[in-house]
Amino acid sequence: MKLVNDIMTGKDNATFDAARVVGVIGAAAYIVFWCAQVVITRRFDHADADAYGRGLAIVLLAMAGACTIKRSTEPEPMREREEVLR
Secondary structure, three states, X not given: OHHHHHHHEOOOOOOEOHHHHHHHHHHHHHHXXXXXXXXXXXXXXXXXXXXXXXXXXXXXXXXXXXXXXXXXXXXXXXXXHHHHHO
């Protein structure tokens, strides 16, 4: 659960970043829809794998771009919280 929390939160590990949450949900939905398509059609060719990889790359690039744009507005980690955790 900590891994999911670390993926979806910003620099301070306390506030959820909307770009990251939407990106993770989008990537998960892409994988689920692709698996459903393979189960329904009951085939998976090398061309399908190429199309899957390209589509997932676009979704992940969009997430990375959104996180990069939003990086300057993220709250910085609180000094008091870091000292308490030590």
